[in-house]
Amino acid sequence: MQSRPPRVLMPNSVHEALSMAAREPDAVYWAGGMAFKQQSGHGAVMKLPGTLIVLSRIEELARVLRTERTLDIGSMTNLERIAEIGRGFLPPGMQEAIASTAVRPVRCMISIGGHIAEKKKLGYLLPLLQLLDAKVEVRFLRTRRGRVLSIPGNRKIPIAGFHDAASGLPHEALITRVSIPLHIWNAGQFIKVYPGGRDNPPFIFCGAARVEKKVLMEVRLAFTDAQTGIFRDTELEASMAGRGLPLSNKDLQQLSNAVSRITANWIQPFNKAAAWDAVCGFFSRIIL
Ligand SMILES: Cc1cc2nc3c(=O)[nH]c(=O)nc-3n(C[C@H](O)[C@H](O)[C@H](O)COP(=O)(O)OP(=O)(O)OC[C@H]3O[C@@H](n4cnc5c(N)ncnc54)[C@H](O)[C@@H]3O)c2cc1C
Structure with a gap:
């Protein structure tokens, strides 16, 4: 600097x-x-x-394309624009996640690519993007025997583990696009709370579910204390599929055990309580 x-x-x-x-x-x-x-x-x-x-002059990075299966967002698209153009078809929870990130003038500046690339702080949209199986397209120049060639290469990297994977790419690697699958979720929630007060990082919970005739067909849950990382228990998610709603006491006990496991290493005890409250709130909401 x-x-x-x-x-x-x-x-x-x-x-x-x-x-x-x-x-x-x-x-x-x-x-x-x-x-x-x-x-x-x-x-x-x-x-x-x-x-x-x-990067603001590169038109390609500001394009947004909706296909039958995915929403492809150019990396220079700002969060407010995503909220505006995605009204009506953004996955559940996404509008809330965007609205809870900074204030509107700042959201008009934050690009989705910068939000993902930033390593020093966990962006608030990342747990939801991870839960939705979003993929990040990265482009770079190929090298041969240590010499940079002018031949472009590209990779699509899942958000989960993005920074680890990207650290192995050449220094000029550029995020060009984010693809979000348009899966048929019919319930979703994004919660950001400050159980330890505003001097501590927030606790964030995201849930997405597909419910048919009071049966939980598919569910995904992601948690973060914005410090230790983003946590999901994919085995738990798979085991919850097919359960009737409302959940039985046995199902709730299994969920409670899983939440205790996920939050075991969290530094702040108040976030552990917030995690369980969020899960209970999510499941009571999807049966309404
Ligand atoms: C007042 C204020 C409040 C904020 N509040 C929140 C909040 O509540 N929640 C939250 O999550 N964030 C918040 N942020 C933003 C947060 O700090 C991130 O830094 C922001 O998301 C970065 O996005 P950007 O487009 O501005 O990226 P930049 O600041 O331009 O870049 C961020 C990093 O990513 C790299 N980079 C950018 N684009 C690319 C690309 N396409 N490919 C590869 N590398 C790239 C840059 O070199 C840099 O290292 C806030 C910021 C401010 C100023």
Whole structure:
């Protein structure tokens, strides 16, 4: 970070951005700039890296496409735009997740790509994107014997474990798109609460379910204390399929045991209680 104004590069295409980043190992991508703003604190002067590659001129990164099976969102699409264009077909819980992230003017700046790429803080949409099996398309330049070629490569990486997988990619790797499967969920919930007060990170719960004739056909549950990571128990989710609603006492006991296991390593005890409250709230809501 430096106090001089940064050098700003403005590519017009993904390939140009990749080539610039490959040539300039210290340059960083700039999407909405909100991570840099947040890390600079409340001071008027933002601490910026020496060279910025600004992504706002790349039209391809702002495209949104709805197919029969997926919603494909260009990485430079901001959260407010996603909420607006997705009205009526975004998966359940997504509108609430977006609305609970920062305030509207900041949401107009936060890009979905920057939200996912940011490593220092867990973005609030990530548990829900993980639960929905969203995939991130990343493009980069291929290398041969340590030499960067101008041949592009790409990978589709599941949100779960994205940062681990992306750490093995070349430094210029660019998130270009996020694909969210449009599965037929008919119940969903996003909850963000501050059981330990606003000085502590929030607790976030997301649930999605498909219910037919009072039978739970499919369910997914994701939890995070915004510190330790995002947790799901896929075995539990699979074992809940086919259960009648409302859940029996035996089913509730199994759920309660699973929530205790998931939250066992959480630092704040109040988040453990919040996790169980959220699960109970979700299941009582889907039988209404
Ligand atoms: C006042 C304020 C309140 C906020 N509140 C919340 C909140 O409540 N919840 C929440 O989750 N977040 C919140 N944020 C935003 C959060 O801090 C993230 O930093 C933000 O999501 C980043 O998105 P961005 O588009 O601004 O990315 P940037 O800040 O531009 O970039 C973030 C990082 O990702 C990299 N990057 C960006 N785009 C790409 C790409 N396409 N491919 C590869 N790398 C890329 C950048 O180099 C940088 O390292 C808040 C921010 C501010 C300023």
